[in-house]
Amino acid sequence: MSAVDAAALTAWVREFARLVHEQRDALTQLDAAIGDADHGANLDRGMTAAVAALEATPSDDPAAVLKTVATTLIKTVGGASGPLYGTFFLRAAGALDGDDGRALATAVRAGYDGVVARGKAERGDKTMLDALGPACDALDEALGSGKPLGEALGAAAEAAAAGRDATEPLVARKGRASYLGERSAGHVDPGAASSTLLVQAAATALAGEG
Ligand code: ADP
Ligand code: MG
Numbered sequence: 001m002s003a004v005d006a007a008a009l010t011a012w013v014r015e016f017a018r019l020v021h022e023q024r025d026a027l028t029q030l031d032a033a034i035g036d037a038d039h040g041a042n043l044d045r046g047m048t049a050a051v052a053a054l055e056a057t058p059s060d061d062p063a064a065v066l067k068t069v070a071t072t073l074i075k076t077v078g079g080a081s082g083p084l085y086g087t088f089f090l091r092a093a094g095a096l097d098g099d100d101g102r103a104l105a106t107a108v109r110a111g112y113d114g115v116v117a118r119g120k121a122e123r124g125d126k127t128m129l130d131a132l133g134p135a136c137d138a139l140d141e142a143l144g145s146g147k148p149l150g151e152a153l154g155a156a157a158e159a160a161a162a163g164r165d166a167t168e169p170l171v172a173r174k175g176r177a178s179y180l181g182e183r184s185a186g187h188v189d190p191g192a193a194s195s196t197l198l199v200q201a202a203a204t205a206l207a208g209e210g
Contacts, residue, residue, distance in 0.1 A: 003099040004149075004210040009065045010054055016201035017047035023197060030190035034177040038079060039190040046077035046085070066093035066107075080119070080175050081191055084128065087114040101149035101210040104202075105139045112136050121174040126167045126184065128191035134159035135199045150207035153199070160199040164192040 002008075020027070020043045027040030050072040059065055066089045074086035091114030092107040112132045121127045138159035142152035165188065172184040175191075 002209045004062070004101065004104045004206060005099050006060050006062045006065050008206055008209045009062050010058075011205040012202050013047075013054060013065065013069055014051055015205040016198050017051045019197040019201055020044050020047045020194060023193075027190050027194055030188055030193055033187040034172065034180055034184045035190060036079075036176060039081060039194065042077045042079050042081060043085070043194055046073045046082060049073075049076045062099065063093040063096045066090075066096065081128070081194070084115050084119050084191075087118045088112070088132075090114065099210065101143050101152060104149070104206070104210060105136070105143055105152075108132075108139065109136050119174060124170065125174045126170040126172040126177060126189045126192070127174050128189070128195040130167045130170075130189065131160040131163040131192040131195040131199070134163040135195075149210045150203070153203040153206055157196070157200045157203040160196040164188060164196045167192045 020040070024040035024044045027043065028037050031037050031039035050069045053068050053072045054065060057068065059068070070086045070089035070093060073082050073089065076082070077085065088111035092111035095110030096107040097103055112129070115129060115132065116122075119127065121129055123129050123133045135156040139152050139156040142155045143149070147155070167189040168187065169185055171182055172178040172180065172189070177184045177189065
């Protein structure tokens with residue numbers, strides 16, 4: 001039986017880590033334009049450590065997989081994005097109840113709400129929320145209309161990428177980029193770019209599950 005179980009979530013985390021590693025320099029370049037040029041390095045370090053932690057202490061409990069990622073990111077990623085991604089995975093772990101697509105959608109929505117609560121940003125502030133929010137909406141909508149999980153995650157990944165691209169003209173209102181004021185416009189937000197990779201990784205790794 002296919003399911004969004006511990007093995008499937010581990011595959012998601014590994015694919016996210018792979019994409020972050022591959023895109024590390026591109027993420028850092030985005031952060032060089034409107035931040036301090038550390039986002040790719042930060043997240044690559046954190047996700048490499050998260051994969052190592054999952055290998056060191058494998059678990060059959062899906063929530064434990066997400067929790068290990070959360071605590072590792074909080075420990076190893078400096079900057080704003082570490083605690084925010086950590087909160088995403090921690091809240092998702094706490095809300096995970098079941099192993100189907102709906103359970104996954106509920107968990108990632110809780111993760112998104114956790115990032116909102118922790119970072120006190122809104123959509124349109126030019127942050128990771130601009131990719132994660134539309135992705136959660138698209139996932140809920142697609143599952144609600146009866147689409148299989150693979151298709152729903154594909155729609156979520158498209159929504160995330162559109163949200164990422166839509167950050168380009170925005171003026172940042174949260175985080176380090178907000179210090180630049182109007183000069184932050186004209187650049188894609190690095191956190192929106194990395195969050196899009198998180199959703200793309202789910203679409204690749206979980207397509208056949210739940
Ligand atoms: P830092 O800005 O501390 O160097 P990173 O470069 O790792 O941290 O991450 C920057 C990203 O974090 C931004 O591109 C943005 O997407 C995200 N971010 C910053 N502040 C917030 C916030 N309050 N809420 C949501 N996301 C945020
Ligand atoms: Mg930075």
